[in-house]
Amino acid sequence: MMQIQAYQFIKYDNQTSIEHIEKVNNTGAVLCFDFEDGIINPLNNDVCSKVKEAAREQFNRLYSIIHDAGILTKIGIRLNNCYTADFEKDLVAIRGKTFDSILLPKIERPEDIHLIIEMLNAYAVGYKDIMPIVESKIGFENLESILQSNQKFCKIAFGHCDYNLNIGAYPFFHQDSWEYWKWIAVFISKIEKYGVSLISSPYLNLKDEGFFCAMLDYIASKSKHFNGQFTLTIRQSELCQSRITTTENFKNHLENKNMISADIKIALDLVEEFKRHNKSKGLTKTNSRFISLQEYIASLNLANDDRLINEMCFVGGCFPVQHNIVFEDLFHQKLKRKLENKFNTRLNVNIIRYELFSTLIGKIETLAKQKQLNLIVFHVRPEPYLRRIKLLYKYIDDQGKLKWSFNLPSFNLLKSEKFDMLISRRIFDFNIKQRQSLFHSFLISCNYILGRLIRNEHYALKSYWAIIDNVIDFCEKNKIKLIILGPNRRNNNCLEPSLCKDLDLYISKRLKNQHYICGYERGINSTKMNQENGIHVTQAYHDLISEKLYNKIVHEKLLSLLN
Template sequence: MLLWRYKNSLLCLRTFIRQTAVAGVYGGQTESQSKPYTPRRAVMYVPGNDQKKIQKVTSLDLDCAVLDCEDGVAANKKEEARSTIRRALDECDFGLTECVVRVNSVTSGLMEDDLGEVLGAKRMPDTLMLPKVERPQDIDMFTKRLKEVLQGRQLETRPFLITYVESAMGLMNLRDVFKKTIDLQLKEQLYVLDGVVFGSDDFCADIGATRTADAKELLYARQKIVTCAKAFKLQAIDMVHIDLKDLEGIERQSLEGARMGFTGKQVIHPSHVPIVQRAFSPTQEQVAWAAELVEAFSKHTESGKGAFTFHGKMIDMPSVLQAKNILQLSANIGPTQG
């Protein structure tokens, strides 16, 4: 009976989330538009100039496919990547997978051409990713160019925008970058800020750190990014695990990231996708616990009594909020086994 009740609760929550996805609860969205919460457990990069890989990614059980114009594409293949991505947007069926385009950075001198070509497609990407954001002025320049490209175009829904932290300066200015982006979001109505990605390799190079297996050298940066993202109700995407053969390592690092509060992780190989998505998903046991706790809390509230215990533990509001978060996530992605 309890199992049926929590499954029914998930269906109700899914409907509620899709109807209220922009009420300031999810993704930093602050005004009404009909967009659901978008899970990004595994965020996989695909070189924009590789048509075969783009086609292959559409067949994967993947949350988020990033068609890349930036680091995944050689300098002499940038133009090819733009035109290939433009065709893919109109010709490929990505199904439930979020279709994302990562343009080059503002300072690269390539972003303008990326946006001009890619957004010439009939279909808009679901999300745009802007790498190497260091200052609020970068968002000003990006927004100005996006406005020029979209001039006169009627958008059914605005794309999400996800920025990157890849340097010490970007980390120190993250709060101001978010504030500027949200200000421009409300003013220009061109995008909806929805998350931030930690570009760990560029960050390490910038601060002169050496990458290690346990990534202790990145602990401060990861924690600050998560904290700042959650303060603005944004998703936080964790670093890439660069050892393709170390499946145990990526599972360990993914579980660690999930415990820290990250909502997903970058991946660069299809074999990593199921491992990462499982790590960032609630288990059936967790969902059952959450549903039972929320039900117990509801009955307790109706009774008007004081503090209560659940499974031998005193319950406070943070515990209830954690349970509700588990149910809300499961409503979008479903529980996993174990």
């Protein structure tokens, strides 16, 4: 089992003893003292300056004790943002001292690091490593330029709580979500080109040690990309050094956490829990977890948000949760930001994913009982339609075994409507799959052609229209506005573009008074709408659909929008 370097944020005050320091040090962790977010009183802003000044004094006391005792230890420190008044006060406190690691928060541009290095040199502060922490959308977008101008750092960190707050995500996406690991995938795709490694963000759930250990095993297996783990307790630091290796892939426990919009009660409960357990620190420890200052602030903001609420539901497949587009760049988040910035409204986005037609209406009915839906956007997906056309269908059964079956709807033999692909967990991959070989593509074409010869396409079109008709009927009965979003132009195979066009025309011609948005787009000039594999769409397609939805909603007055 590979050990992982822990970087433990330690709790320290005037009661902290050398014995406590030694306990942390015995785990092999770098002792990280915090001058930033952890050192404030979130319930009394008026005393924050005094709290930070007291923390600097206690740090100097402990630094002297450690050195006087001759303890061999690695000391790290997180400074305040370099553009705040507290930053220079931090430098005065650490003047002439030497550190294993200096953590640089809120880094957004290469110039930030350059400024900090100059200031550290001016105050004769020594260090082995400096570690930029990216915590905002601006920093995330500038990651490449930060790495290109590498100024003597080989480690970098991602502050996921600050990032959640910055992009307006709620509830926050932590390590148990696919959304978090999409961010990490982007980090890895960039840092590996520059020989920089990532320090994994703190895990706040104290109760689930099994998941934490499985995640550590994953990090250890990716030693080229990861170089350590931030920890919050001695127990977590110990697990970084010694733990029971698990054979279970931690990704099996990941979920899309953006499916149902959060209501105010969730925010109010978190605010109350934070206040009840808070000890005048930025990080609150409850019986089972830590609650970050950032999630508390986000909860407080939501609880105090008195804007008009519109509930929208997007019914689709992988498009609204696409695995290689980060959460904040998905079409519905771009739509949400644009509507909320333009109008005095809060748009709550709910997502229903479907594969089976037989269970779709039930899913919509269930959500409609939980949320007072104002608008449903129904995406006509190419995938269920294409699967029904094929003569030979490949699927995964209830035991997880790969099987083959004939698609013969005339004989009621249709496995595509029996086994839900959404239940079979997809293994997350950082890489975009490439297009199939020509021979494999030829076999798929034959499969489509043979299916069409026995009229599978006719059945697929009729069954798709039947489910859309049911959705229309449901929305009319429940007075919910409806937008039908047509299929995208999938081109993983030479026949798929024409098949998708057939589906688009079949559905659009049968709609009467419904709002329809054509999703069939070939791309303009060099702007591609599909990724290399011909299955997943590009960022440009997300941007386009966001704009089309915005225009339809505003021009047709499909939501209650106040200027």
